[in-house]
Amino acid sequence: MNNLEFANLLFPDVKHDIAYYEEKYPPRNLPETALVTRSAPSPTGFLHLGTVYNFFVNQKFARQTKDSVFYIRIEDTDKKREVENGVASLMHDISFFDIKINEGVIGQDKEIGNYGPYTQSKRGEIYRTFAKYLVTQGLAYPCFCSEESLTNDHNVQIAAKERQGYYGKWAHCRNISIDDAAERIKNGEKYIVRLKSPGNYSRKIKHKDLIRGETEFPEHDIDIPIIKSDNLPTYHFAHLVDDHLMRTTHVIRGEEWYPSMPLHIQLFNLFGFKPPKYAHVPCLSKEENGSKRKLSKRKDPEAAVSYYHEKGIPTDTILLYIANLLNSNFEDWYNKEFKEKGQVNVNDFMLDFKKIGTSSMLFDLEKLTNIAKNYISTLTTDEVFNKTLAHAKIYNSSFATILEKDIAYSKKILGIERGGVKPRKDIAAFGEVEESCWYMFDELFNARELNYQFQNISDKNEIEKIVSTYLEKYFDGNDDKDTWFEKIKKLSEEFGYAREVKEYKNNPSAFKGHVGDISTVLRVVFTTQNQTPDLYEITKLLGKQRLSERANKAKL
């Protein structure tokens, strides 16, 4: 039996040859400068921060370069990890981010573009065609080793402190003759297809990475599986076939792939294909017991994008922070942009491979919070209202109902100290809104157990007099802010408190306190809180009727 006959025995369903696919998926007609990038997630039904990170960086490089293409490929060759509606859920979750997809999978069973199918489970025959070619060249062979035998070898290698893997004397099936192998296959023995690696471990291979520069690795000499017993390809083989056929120019992926560079280069060389340019980005880590480790979806709740959705942290903020971690010059640009334009769009920034670091970075929630506060402070009242409502509808329906009851009123509350030169920066997430302004809604105010946080003035009698005097003599919902404040000052004087804080500080013994103490009393009686946004706005929005009710409710 010759190689070709043997290959036909191994791959009876393969109808075409490599040339057929070369022709079917011709090189893209794009300018030299254009990039073709991709993200290739596995549909595990769980959107990981690392996936967003990968989507962002691949998409951004394409988006910022004219005529470039960013496509999505679904890597679903692992049946064990497959989840019902995984693709739909993935695409739904990613849709909240400002990620522009040009091609590939855009939804469950929905694809666009001429280089498909973009779902690996639908490309079986293509992979087998390429594997078959290797067999005809004597560069791949069937392996009949059992899982037990492999595990056993693995353990022996560890015990003997030998390099692990299927190579050299450990590659038991490498030298089985074609005729013997054919016989065993005809007898129904189970097998996988392995690469017959031409590599020599004692030789070095050089590789240039867009981020990490040039490094030298030993040549890859392990006979890795290329086609699994389920007839689907392994990652490495699918990477070769897909990125070549889909004409990817830049493979931007996590640094966990860096060690497999020698293998991937070898694979491309075997077929005489030009490898894509590679860029290995540092991974997101987290600190644990004083050391860094990769963000894990099992252990770290903040690794799941759902964590941010639940809190209501804006997705734009996550992108902003990712860009910040990615490019060291981002922050300067961000600050400048923020100062000049009052808001920042991450797409206006130019990501640069040269500015990407090489070591993994800690994902810092506090920094993210800071960015979120700044970001939300730049939004208009309508935007804040809409996003708060959208969040509440999913995660806090009772608050959503309250917000929608009187939309104009709700917007006024959210609009306090918003806009202008020094907007409030106290909200880092839309999920925090209820807690920051609950006292403005009667439904919430009346439902809660109230805890009045009085400060310097705590004498009930004094408080009662101050409040009733304010309401009867001074309050007027039509006052402008200056008039309002002038009245608070008068009220202070009337009760023996300094009208200015400075005045009090210069001569503390002459007063019972100062205007700040008086306004604090009003603030606490009306809201129970000693820290709120502008009291003038609050009293104006609440109105005299409700202010009186609240004065009564305070049981003074």
Place this chain on the structure above:
RNA sequence: GGCUCCCUCGUCUAGCGGUCUAGGACAGCGGCCUCUCACGCCGUAAACACGGGUUCGAUUCCCGUGGGAGUCACCA
């Protein structure tokens, strides 16, 4: 264990032989401003892992040590 990468304030980093008594941002602390908080402003504390070279000179170059990370599956 093999291979590869990394090592500047707590964190993200600037730095590419003299500009470094090491700069910025977040977090911390103190103050100012102020009706409270937030904002803003000002200030403060905080780092070149260690040891050898090379050099007139090393955060920067080389070697070693230490530490950390990633990877070594019919997972991607």
